[in-house]
Amino acid sequence: MSDTINFIIDGVEIQGREGQTILEAAEAAGIYIPRLCHLKGLTPHGSCRVCTVLVNGRPQASCTQPVAEGIVVESESERVQQIRRDIIDMLFVEGNHFCMFCEKSGNCELQAMAYRFGIPTPKFPYQFPKRGVDASHPDIFVDHNRCILCGRCVRASRDLDGKHVFDFVDRGPHKRVAVNAEARLADTNLDASDKATEVCPVGAILRKRVGYAVPVGKRLYDEKPIGSDIEAAKTK
């Protein structure tokens, strides 16, 4: 095919297509590049930076960087993995992540990422920020303690649900997700069937009354690391 783009990830030759990002082309070839803010079906955000790779030696977010002929991508090297570990550690200390009672535990992508990297505890000091919980909505609650500011809910509500229930307010370390109302989620037009309620990678947006439904041992990441489904596609 004429629109095939040849490039290299960690010494492996990959064929991508025009318009693909590095992350997408790698995934199609059975190579998993760790990511948190990225979710198939949503506009790439490039904010968590976990998918950072070196492209011809320059750091780039692989979820937003298009493939190009002949590029050499470094993804699993120690220095890149170190960057990813640092970012995961940062996300853990930035919020209040009490996995032991979180309904998302076992299915949480942040936690799974830490498991995949074998992190026993973050190397940075915990910040213990003061954040709130919004349980006003009849079906959905928001726990900002767990939010990692990936923007999936913002994008899903805007681009998939055709609403604008969530968006970012404030800046820097004070940046947070707010709702399109004075303060309460209940005062927005969020519906329990909205896509925005399903995309949170952590336990920040959860459905009420369905917690802990799957027993320990059977949850998504209890046995197999996050990304193993993508990697399994390669070995087949």
Next chain:
Amino acid sequence: MAKPKVATTSLAGCFGCHMSLLDIDDRILKLVELVDFDKSPIDDIKEFSGRCAIGLIEGGCCNEENVRVLQDFRKHCDILISVGDCATMGGIPAMRNNIPLEECYAEAYLDGPTVHNPSKQIPNDPELPLLLNKVYPCHEVVKIDYHLPGCPPSADTLWEALVALLSDKPVALPYALIKYD
């Protein structure tokens, strides 16, 4: 040759991690062959009898007594291990960390719904250790050599880590044994 000694303690924890240690089932017989327990609730020895190879710390530091005990452990143990989420990140007790200490005291002794305290005073008995301004993970108070997360870490996690250390091997836990819940 004398067996290496192991000490354990529970600081701001719930003893769940100690329960998990007992949960190694019949391997406990093997453990007793491998080590002697020194200061530990398991044998109820209150003070260190000498230098220990390994100290297992359950719980984070929420008060001055925790700090004293933890520093004592650091002084007496060659290898110190944070066992469980409370030790590694503060755990459930650390949920108070973004509430001013004065409010915590007031809730506990003055305003809480189940409080009966006609004197309307916060007790200042020296038997009640003073609380720290927040709950600290152990490694923010003393140097910690290894972290075993989990609430509690599974019996297998504890066993694997102990056996590796006692046989001078690196602690390399498989995927299934690093869990935060």
Next chain:
Amino acid sequence: MSASLQAAVQEICQACGNDRTRVMDIVREVQSRFGCVTGEAMDLIAKTVSAHRVEVEGVVSFYAFLSDQPKGEVVIRLCNDVIDEMAGSERIVRAFREALGIDFGQTTPDGRITLEHTPCIGMCDQAPAAMVNDVIVTRLSSDSVWAMVRELKAHMDPKRLVQKLGDGNNAHSLVHAMVENNIRRSGPVIFADLTPGDALKKAVAMSPQEVIRDIKTSRLRGRGGAGFPTGIKWDYTRSAEGAKRYVLCNADEGEPGTFKDRVILTEKAELLFEGMAIAGYAVGAETGILYLRAEYAYLRAFLEDVLNRQRSRGLLGKDVGGKRGFDFDIRIQMGAGAYICGEETALISSCEGLRGDPKNRPPFPAQKGYLGCPTTVNNVETFCCVARILDKGPGWFAQLGSQGSSGTKLLSISGDCKSPGVYEVPFGVKLREVLKMAGAEEALAVQVGGPSGQMVGEKDYDRSICYDDLATGGSVMVFGPQRNLLHVVSKFLEFFVEESCGYCTPCRVGNVLLKERVDRILAGQGEEADLAYLQDLGQTVKMASRCGLGQTSANPVLSTLKNFRSMYESLLRKPIDGKQLSFDIHQALADAQTVVGRQSVHF
């Protein structure tokens, strides 16, 4: 209130054509009339311009000069950068507190005066300085603060604080500022005379491609700091697909220690606007936008007047420079207090009425910029160079400066030196010569390029100021032997923490963590391992951040670790009995001792 708010918001929105992309102008106007943009106002604005309330809230909460809480009729913003601190701003802080009876971040009980801190306002050569609404007050002393507060309380008119006018156009009736230019050294490019229209007429006599070719021949590179070749940027912009093209001028000079654009805007605005018109001709744009930082709002009326003069000279508007069919005009977009908007894609976001978040690249602004159209964003000084190149010829310009860095560069020199101010020097000049010019031979360290640049010491003073060696957007901060460089690093990090947009993880979290560890070392609680920790963390922030802010915010740490390592080492201690030096049991127990009313039995 509600009815009048509604009427006012509708009128303000109407004046902006109920245009969603003009939200910055709308919220600025609401802020100025009502002292805040309340939730109710956000609702009204959102309805009127067909946006969502949370989007308006996102904008209002992003910019430091906007607020959803009521502020005083007069807002005093004292500059808290490190140069002002060195000039004694601590005394000024005390004087303001005492004179107003409130702390920073507070409003007087009568609701009339608010007191705040703000990062660098571009007055480092006349520090300590503050903004009182839009009015700049410089060279503050405790006495002048007391006098100011008395005057404000009596008349509530910041303009009355200006008693002695500055030099040049600072004394112009539309500027009316006590600000001084402090032009210490003029050069042939920026500060030489130019007859308005000469450069533009030469440009329009050529084809746009020929103009771009001349800019390429001159080897002009961007003066904001990044140094991208201007001709290539224009070429990309011109050849990109798009119905319209735009020329944006970055006058969001926010890098602490930089104030050269302020002087250009005051004295050489014609040169700048002529350069923008030439850019418009070259890339095929009809509209230019000058993005002016809120701190320079005092120059706005004057600049509007200069724009009018340019129009009446035929150098803006229809058939510009007499070239039939070349229409080009410029509007001024005010910022609202956000350093990040000096990043070109964040600047575009801000012009579009959005939060000042940088955008993902690609696409680059030259492909899809302002409103999705091909856009060139250039620095104030760059446009001035453009006008001069067209007037004097690319060959003339290229022979100035050094091989990889043609032309001259404006330096804003401040700190521990005898003659702080603006210097136009040829590229390639040695740092040592620059220090000599400014009377700063005693310097212990020099921060070249502002906080995002490099901290260098004596052994680097023979290096050259140019893109390939010591690059700078203009800021040169001098620190004398009496200064604590680690404290300076901490102040720089504080700046980046405050000014990060928070979009990406490494910058949002990493800078907080860097500052925590530098402060730990400063407090005498650091140990050997902390230096490796800082190096690794700094490297991650630099490598993984999404835009220039995070990619450079660790530079103060990384460059001082490299050049002034012994300063760190002298503060390190050795842990005893495995105790963490950073854990202070007495501090940890202080609250409980107060609440319980007894001392510790153990410690």
